[in-house]
Structure formats: structure tokens, C-alpha cells
Amino acid sequence: MNRLLIILLITASAFGLFSTSCIEDSFTTSPSDVLTFSVDTLKMGTVFTDEMTTTHRFTVSNRASKSLSIAGISLSGPGAQYFRLNVDGFSGRDFRDVEIRGKDSIFVFVEATLPPNQSDLPVDIEAKIDFMTNGVGQSVVLTATGQDVERIRDLTVTSDMTLDAARPYQVFDSIVVAEGATLTLATGTRLLFHDKARLIVEGSLVSLGTLEQPVTLAGDRTGNVVGQISFDLMSRQWHGVIFRPTSKSNRLTHTLIHNTDEGVVISGDPENGLRPDLTIINSRLRNSGGLVLDVIHSDIRAVGSEFAEAGAGLVSLRGGSHVFNHCTFANYYLFSYIMGPAIAFSHINDKTDDDSGAPRTEAEITNSIIYGLGSDLSHGDLTNTRIYLRNCLLKSAGSDDDNFINCVWDADPLYYTVRNEYIFDYRLHDESPAIGCGDASLNQPEADSDAYGLQRGPAPDLGAYVYTPEEKE
Numbered sequence: 001m002n003r004l005l006i007i008l009l010i011t012a013s014a015f016g017l018f019s020t021s022c023i024e025d026s027f028t029t030s031p032s033d034v035l036t037f038s039v040d041t042l043k044m045g046t047v048f049t050d051e052m053t054t055t056h057r058f059t060v061s062n063r064a065s066k067s068l069s070i071a072g073i074s075l076s077g078p079g080a081q082y083f084r085l086n087v088d089g090f091s092g093r094d095f096r097d098v099e100i101r102g103k104d105s106i107f108v109f110v111e112a113t114l115p116p117n118q119s120d121l122p123v124d125i126e127a128k129i130d131f132m133t134n135g136v137g138q139s140v141v142l143t144a145t146g147q148d149v150e151r152i153r154d155l156t157v158t159s160d161m162t163l164d165a166a167r168p169y170q171v172f173d174s175i176v177v178a179e180g181a182t183l184t185l186a187t188g189t190r191l192l193f194h195d196k197a198r199l200i201v202e203g204s205l206v207s208l209g210t211l212e213q214p215v216t217l218a219g220d221r222t223g224n225v226v227g228q229i230s231f232d233l234m235s236r237q238w239h240g241v242i243f244r245p246t247s248k249s250n251r252l253t254h255t256l257i258h259n260t261d262e263g264v265v266i267s268g269d270p271e272n273g274l275r276p277d278l279t280i281i282n283s284r285l286r287n288s289g290g291l292v293l294d295v296i297h298s299d300i301r302a303v304g305s306e307f308a309e310a311g312a313g314l315v316s317l318r319g320g321s322h323v324f325n326h327c328t329f330a331n332y333y334l335f336s337y338i339m340g341p342a343i344a345f346s347h348i349n350d351k352t353d354d355d356s357g358a359p360r361t362e363a364e365i366t367n368s369i370i371y372g373l374g375s376d377l378s379h380g381d382l383t384n385t386r387i388y389l390r391n392c393l394l395k396s397a398g399s400d401d402d403n404f405i406n407c408v409w410d411a412d413p414l415y416y417t418v419r420n421e422y423i424f425d426y427r428l429h430d431e432s433p434a435i436g437c438g439d440a441s442l443n444q445p446e447a448d449s450d451a452y453g454l455q456r457g458p459a460p461d462l463g464a465y466v467y468t469p470e471e472k473e
Contacts, residue, residue, distance in 0.1 A: 027099075028066035034136050035068070035100075036061045042110060044144040046222055048170060049116045053144065060131070061105035070098040072132040073108075076139075079125035083112045083142055114146035120166045122147045149192070157181050157203070165189045165213065170220050171238075177203045179246040185255075188213035192220040193238030202244045209254030209283070211453045217241065219259035233422060235311065235335060236261045236289040243298070245269035247276040254451065255283040263288035263310065268297035268320065270358035275320065280305045282451040282464075286424075289335075291316055297347075297358050302327050303446045306426055306464045309333045313340025313374070319347045319356065322363040325444045326456070328426045328464040331372035332419045338374035345378050348385045362386040367438035367447075369393045369413050369426075369463035391439045393462050408433055413463065427465045434462035 038059040047053045062068045073095040075083055086109040087095050100106055108129065117123040123146050128139045147168065154173040159181050163169060165188030172194045177183045181203040185191070187210050191199070199205075199217065209215035219237025231237070237259040243250060243266035250266075257264060264285055268275040280302040285292040288310040293300070297319035307314045308330045315329065329342040346352045348361045369392070370376040376395040382388075382403035390405045397410035414432040416425035428434055438460035449455050454466035461467045 026066050027069050028064050029134055030064075031134050031136050033062075033064040033066070033068060034133050035070070035131055035138055036063055037138075037140050039140065041141040041143060044110070044112060044142065046122055046145040046147050047112070047114060048149050048168075048220070048222070049114045049146045051113065053112045053114075055109050055111050057107050057109045058140065059105045060100065060108055062100040062102060065102045067099055067101045068133055070095075070100070070131055070133050072096055072130070073098060074130050075127055076130050077127035077142075079127040079142075079144075082114050082125060082144075083110060083127050085110060085129065108140075110142060112142075112144050114144060116148055117146055119148060157183050160184070162186055163189050163191070168192050170194065171197045171199075174198045174200055176200045177205060177247075179203050179244075182206060184208065185215045188215065190216045190218075192216075192218055194220050195237065196239055198239035199241045200244065201242065201247045201250065203246070204248060205241075205243075205250045205252075207252045207255040209252075209256075211254060211282075211451070214254040214256055215252075217255070217257045221259075230422075232258065233287060233334065233424075235259060235287045235309070235333075240264060240288070243267070243276050243278060245272070245274035245276060250276065250278040251281070252279070252283045253281045255280075257283070257285050257292075258287040260288045260290075260292075262290040263292040263294060265291075265294045266296070266298040266300070267294075268358075270297050270319070270356045275299060277301075281446045282449075284308070284451070286310075288312075291340075295320055295322070297356065300324070301444070303444045304450050304464050306330070306451075307342075308372075308426065309424065311336045311339060313338065313344055314342045316340075316344045316346070317361050317363060318345075318354065319358045319361055321359075322361075322365075323444065324363070324365045324368055325442065326438070326447050326450070326460065326462075326464055327365070327368045329368065329370045329372070329376075330415065330417070330426050331374055332417055332424060333373070334419070334422075341375040341378045342370050342372060343377055345382075345385075345387060348379070348382070348387060360386060364388050364390070365392055366390045366442040367392070367460060367462055369434055371395045371411075371413050371415075390442055391437060391462065393434050393437070406439070408437055408462070426463065428461060428463065428467040430470050432461075432467065435467045436460075437462050 088106040127142045131138045149170040156176045162184040164186045168190040179202040185207040207215045221231040240260035240262040241264045277299040282304040284306040286308040290312045293315045300322045393408040411433045413434045414429040436459045
């Protein structure tokens, strides 16, 4: 018994010596033992002035085997007063005697609220976080860019109004364009919508974007969600654009609408003879939790435009007369299972009648690409309908008939898109079967050049974008 007890005590003692020897609690004072940082410069991106940034972080590591004592951590520089720190769980602006064990690290979290700068242009703000360890000073640079914005709250446009591009507009609640009024978005205008905000058009909306200065309607979140994933990829940040039955003569040129919950919704009132219309030229409707375009007894003419990334499918056409020329319908939505086809048709025959008494859906889809995850069309058989697809590339395997004419079937267009790397680029690789398969005689007047300003020529490529040869290394 005594012999067994002695063995157990020796074993326990040896284990205790072994386990405590893994942690070195003594402190190094050597000037060669300093800190390492996960970043040299913490870039916090562009933020709206008078609003708190998202929280950014970096790590501070001790590579030495012994513990380090950081004598001081403090903010300095011309913009120091606008930044706030949290070091290893403690908030403040100045810290003393912060310990990091050997081969260990701590987090530093940074936030900022930048002041108005009374400028239309963004203004850069810079500060430093200074660390003093063993008599050696080190710094991490902080950079943020402040953008003054015009804030709109619950605006009703009752007479013709133009919003310009001097500063972005941050929209809370809603903008309502009253019947009979026209809201014009000048070249380069940016409308950035807060959560649940929307644009409601009872009159007319005219967006005058250009190749060099497009118009943008998007969510008001800036920076990245996590890592390198931008908020630009996130849907459901704001409600969307709603065209009411009284709306008319709407036009979007070089306009980007993204990050919506329900996309663009345009609805008519057949009983009262109200049938709104919307022309979409060289524009992009993308990243919607629902559809990017929901059309109900209204008329759409779209040329050179992209309809992409939506949870409920891309485009729904119920009633109305529609032209889609040189358009790309591509769905690689990230955030849920895709619930519907790229293009859904309804009210096309007696079986899909909605009892509105309105004329059946009519559509001419020409020189376009319909390809992505999920199905491409809601109906594979369009016999006895007024829906025609001419010179289109389709994901489905099929064959031409009276409604599908000169189509490219069961073919991958070879986009540049790489979904798992968050690249959504619907231009065409060198070997794309969509190259040169268009029919120039089908083109609308605005189809001469694409959204990048490239000319289509006599043998146009299918889809919204003109193919350009890849650069060889």
C-alpha cells in the first residue's frame, strides 16, 4: 500500500511539473521581443458621416515564449478623436500594462464616428494606434473615409423634381412620386435606402445614368459583411421599387438596382384601363430576396440589361406586352434555395387565366441568354401562346418549334462567374457558344452598344454583354 502511494505521488508530481512547464509566466524585457500584428493598416472603408461604422478588428500577437507586458496602447494622429477601441475585452482610448502570454494573442476592436466634412467629395481620416513594449514603439494605422450624405425621410414628390449626383442620398421610410409628377435621377445619382425603405412611383421615374456615371439604387450598408464579402452581394437590405397602376413613361438607363427584398414590382389595373410601362436600357437588376422584376398587366421593354441573383426566381410576367432584347438572365443566388425559374410566365392561356379579363401575356425574347442554377423557364411548351424566343441560349434541352426559333439548347454560356469566390460577372469566356449567334435584324434601336460601351456589330453575341477576347499571359 505504501509503495503504491509513493508511486502515485511521484506520478502526480511529475505530471504537475510537465503541465506547468508548458506555460511561461515570466516576462521578457528584451527589446528584440516585440509585437506582431495581423495588419499594418486597418482600412475601414467609406462610411457616412455622423453614423457609427461597423466594428473592425485585428490581432496583436506575442511570438516570444515568455509573456510580454505592453506598457501603453493609445490613439494618436489628426483623426484620433473619432476612433474608439476595445482591447482584450476592455473599452477605452488609453490602456496600460496589457499582458500577452507567450505564443498567444489578443484582439483589438475598432469603431469610428466621422464628423460631417461639408464637402460633396469623400474625405479621408487617419489615425494611429501606438503600442509601447520593452521600450520599443510600434503602430497600426487606421484609415476611414467620411462621406457626407443628404438624408431623405418620408418624401412625397408632388411636382417634377430632379435629384442630382452631388452627394449620395440616404433614404429612410420612403420616396413617393405622386401621380402626374416626374422624378428624374440625374447622371451619377446614388439613392441608398435604409432597412425597409422603398421608392413608390405613382407618376413617372426617369433615370439618366450613363456608361461613365451610372445611377445606383441600393442598400445603405457600406463595407464588408465579413472578410472580403461586400454588402453589395447581400439581398433584403431595403424593400425595392414599386410602380403603381397610374405610373407611366418610366425609363431606366445605365441604372443599377440591387440589395432589395422584392426587386422592381410594376402592376397595372385592367379593370380601370391602367397599364403602366417601363423601359430598361443597359441596366442591372440583381440581388433580390424575391424576384428582381415582377410584372403584372404592365408593359416592359428591356435592352442590353442583366437580371440576376434572386431567391424566388428572376422575372415574372403576368399579362402585358414585353420585349427583352440582348438580355442576360442568370441566377446564382447565394442565400437560399432558388424557388422559381429564371423567367416565369402566367396568364398565357385559359389554364393560367387570372380572371382579370386583360389580354394574354405577349413576349418577344431575342438574342438573350437564360442560364444559371434552377430552371430557366416555367413553361417548356408555349404552343398557342404569344410568347416567342428567338436566337436565345437556354439551359434546357429541347428543340425549335413555332415559339422557339434558332435557339441554342442545353449549352453553358461560360460566364466569368465563380460563385464560391463571390464573382458574379456575366461576360463571356473565349469558348462560349453564345458568341456570334445573335441576329442583328432583331435588335432594338438602343442595342448598338452594351453597358460597357462595346459595339455589337453585324454578328452580335447573345446576352447583355459583347464578348471580348481574353488576355493571354
